[in-house]
Amino acid sequence: MNEATARVLGALRSASGPCSGEDLSTALGVSRAQIWKHVEQLRKRGYEIDGEPGGGYRLESIPDRLYPEAIAAHLETRWLAQTIEHLEETDSTNRVANERAAGGGDHGYTVVAEAQTAGRGRLGRSFFSPPHRNLYSSSILRPQLDTSAAPTLIPSAAIAVADTLTEELGSRDGVEIKWPNDLLLGGRKTCGILMEMHAEDARVGHLVLGIGVNLNSDPSQFPEEFREQATSLSAFAGRPIDRISFAARLYSRLEAVLDEHARGGFARLRPRYEDYFQMSGRRVGVVQMDGSQWGGVAAGVDDEGMLLVDREDGVRARVVAGDVTLAKDIR
Amino acid sequence: MNEATARVLGALRSASGPCSGEDLSTALGVSRAQIWKHVEQLRKRGYEIDGEPGGGYRLESIPDRLYPEAIAAHLETRWLAQTIEHLEETDSTNRVANERAAGGGDHGYTVVAEAQTAGRGRLGRSFFSPPHRNLYSSSILRPQLDTSAAPTLIPSAAIAVADTLTEELGSRDGVEIKWPNDLLLGGRKTCGILMEMHAEDARVGHLVLGIGVNLNSDPSQFPEEFREQATSLSAFAGRPIDRISFAARLYSRLEAVLDEHARGGFARLRPRYEDYFQMSGRRVGVVQMDGSQWGGVAAGVDDEGMLLVDREDGVRARVVAGDVTLAKDIR
Numbered sequence: 108m109n110e111a112t113a114r115v116l117g118a119l120r121s122a123s124g125p126c127s128g129e130d131l132s133t134a135l136g137v138s139r140a141q142i143w144k145h146v147e148q149l150r151k152r153g154y155e156i157d158g159e160p161g162g163g164y165r166l167e168s169i170p171d172r173l174y175p176e177a178i179a180a181h182l183e184t185r186w187l188a189q190t191i192e193h194l195e196e197t198d199s200t201n202r203v204a205n206e207r208a209a210g211g212g213d214h215g216y217t218v219v220a221e222a223q224t225a226g227r228g229r230l231g232r233s234f235f236s237p238p239h240r241n242l243y244s245s246s247i248l249r250p251q252l253d254t255s256a257a258p259t260l261i262p263s264a265a266i267a268v269a270d271t272l273t274e275e276l277g278s279r280d281g282v283e284i285k286w287p288n289d290l291l292l293g294g295r296k297t298c299g300i301l302m303e304m305h306a307e308d309a310r311v312g313h314l315v316l317g318i319g320v321n322l323n324s325d326p327s328q329f330p331e332e333f334r335e336q337a338t339s340l341s342a343f344a345g346r347p348i349d350r351i352s353f354a355a356r357l358y359s360r361l362e363a364v365l366d367e368h369a370r371g372g373f374a375r376l377r378p379r380y381e382d383y384f385q386m387s388g389r390r391v392g393v394v395q396m397d398g399s400q401w402g403g404v405a406a407g408v409d410d411e412g413m414l415l416v417d418r419e420d421g422v423r424a425r426v427v428a429g430d431v432t433l434a435k436d437i438r
Numbered sequence: 439m440n441e442a443t444a445r446v447l448g449a450l451r452s453a454s455g456p457c458s459g460e461d462l463s464t465a466l467g468v469s470r471a472q473i474w475k476h477v478e479q480l481r482k483r484g485y486e487i488d489g490e491p492g493g494g495y496r497l498e499s500i501p502d503r504l505y506p507e508a509i510a511a512h513l514e515t516r517w518l519a520q521t522i523e524h525l526e527e528t529d530s531t532n533r534v535a536n537e538r539a540a541g542g543g544d545h546g547y548t549v550v551a552e553a554q555t556a557g558r559g560r561l562g563r564s565f566f567s568p569p570h571r572n573l574y575s576s577s578i579l580r581p582q583l584d585t586s587a588a589p590t591l592i593p594s595a596a597i598a599v600a601d602t603l604t605e606e607l608g609s610r611d612g613v614e615i616k617w618p619n620d621l622l623l624g625g626r627k628t629c630g631i632l633m634e635m636h637a638e639d640a641r642v643g644h645l646v647l648g649i650g651v652n653l654n655s656d657p658s659q660f661p662e663e664f665r666e667q668a669t670s671l672s673a674f675a676g677r678p679i680d681r682i683s684f685a686a687r688l689y690s691r692l693e694a695v696l697d698e699h700a701r702g703g704f705a706r707l708r709p710r711y712e713d714y715f716q717m718s719g720r721r722v723g724v725v726q727m728d729g730s731q732w733g734g735v736a737a738g739v740d741d742e743g744m745l746l747v748d749r750e751d752g753v754r755a756r757v758v759a760g761d762v763t764l765a766k767d768i769r
Binding site: 253254255257258261287288301302303304305306307308309312427 | 585589632634640643
């Protein structure tokens with residue numbers, strides 16, 4: 108959207124009643140014919156605006172799209188998502204953000220899509236990404252960070268998502284983090300986080316932090332293999348979710364968590380992670396990359412974000428996210 | 439080079455005397471006119487071949503180019519550099535290898551250039567890369583590795599370079615590794631290593647390991663800012679270096695070191711690193727990313743490849759490569 112159209116939208120948004128074309132024309136310093144053209148532009152974009160060229164205009168509704176100007180109206184961040192690239196459909200927001208990063212994209216630059224045709228999850232899995240229902244967002248980060256500290260940005264981001272879900276629900280009940288980086292509502296996956304890193308030697312060059320949250324999708328429409336294990340915030344809450352304000356609040360919480368990580372690392376965030384940690388005291392099976400398996404009781408995570416598991420032989424093992432997949436809980 | 443031309447080259451290489459066109463034609467199952475065409479192809483590529491269509495052919499010399507077929511004739515690796523892409527000139531072999539990796543390039547795929555117009559070093563520095571003198575090589579690696587273990591591949595690669603330099607010189611005298619990843623001959627930089635990593639979550643997706651070795655360049659031709667601190671193997675040894683066999687031997691040693699790293703990590707390679715470690719017992723100044731400085735005595739490296747420095751207050755500090763640059767030695 109161009110700047111002049113955005114200014115017309117801003118004026119309509121902040122007006123308490125209808126705005127006359129003449130008032131808009133005077134306030135914005137453009138002709139009434141131009142105002143009409145901007146109104147038409149906004150209507151094409153999905154904004155419902157009552158009124159005719161001769162009379163007054165009133166903004167009746169905004170479209171259910173994650174438009175940058177819509178998110179910006181709610182956004183309270185300093186650097187995250189200050190620039191948003193909105194795509195109606197793409198293969199993967201992470202791929203696009205990586206491309207933008209390679210081209211010099213700024214710290215905080217964010218790509219949002221209404222649909223992904225090849226949404227990606229951890230370990231090469233896919234992330235089901237139907238149109239106009241959810242949030243698929245990938246942000247470029249350029250932290251001053253050693254590669255060894257970067258992986259803990261993932262559980263840190265999970266805290267921000269969990270806090271936003273809690274705020275939306277008005278309660279922490281049923282909001283859990285499944286190590287390392289899945290968000291569960293009532294035991295079902297609602298969000299996935301996928302971080303990609305580009306580094307030179309031991310220094311992070313850029314990161315792409317991808318977050319997919321099931322907001323309004325209907326679990327009965329999920330592919331059969333996900334149906335039992337996945338849900339959406341809307342299905343859990345029993346009401347539709349305002350995607351735009353959810354996105355804006357998520358970015359605020361995410362920025363705060365990332366700033367905290369920059370100040371003190373994951374060590375300062377760990378207690379907040381453990382508040383949501385779904386596995387504490389439960390039996391878990393660990394499948395190593397080499398295929399060997401063993402069991403134990405999850406004890407928590409450490410300051411490096413590694414899972415601590417008390418093995419049957421009494422040894423406390425540290426489990427690296429990349430090295431294992433967790434077998435389903437054995438109770 | 440196409441496969442038939444390579445077969446003609448192979449026959450000429452392995453022959454003890456001149457090969458008649460007729461013998462070649464029979465042995466390779468192609469017409470004598472075809473043999474002539476392949477010989478002409480080889481001559482265009484810089485191979486000196488005596489002989490005329492009617493008579494016998496003899497390979498007199500091979501060109502001083504890092505051609506894949508030339509390196510392959512000396513190569514004893516199982517997986518590294520089995521495919522070599524040779525470029526007469528490029529901006530940066532690391533950049534090309536990254537591009538190939540993004541396109542699915544295999545573990546071990548290697549890009550070699552005769553010249554780089556924008557050769558890169560650590561921390562955004564440039565690497566002076568004049569044509570036809572040196573080795574500029576970047577390999578794609580796809581190890582099963584956690585990101586936290588990846589940085590130690592850099593000092594591991596430095597061991598392989600140091601061993602190859604030692605083999606070429608017939609002596610370890612003057613061969614040193616300057617932490618973290620510069621190779622020195624007689625105290626002057628001869629090689630730089632730059633590793634780039636792409637990771638998803640805590641798992642390495644691919645790495646690009648770039649190695650630039652000054653082999654035959656003339657230090658008097660170096661840019662003034664490098665002249666005092668840099669040299670080449672040829673200048674140090676006082677004789678020209680066969681770039682082709684050096685490259686092949688380096689790949690063999692590099693593969694062996696990477697295989698050893700895969701089996702036991704840097705812990706198994708550390709003693710070999712410390713044999714070349716130039717700083718032991720010397721005073722070093724450490725400049726942190728935040729600009730603060732402090733001094734101490736270098737004690738060695740640990741199993742994570744971090745520099746151990748005994749500070750004046752008696753504390754042994756671990757220095758991360760990415761966090762600091764070393765001030766020049768204070769003796």
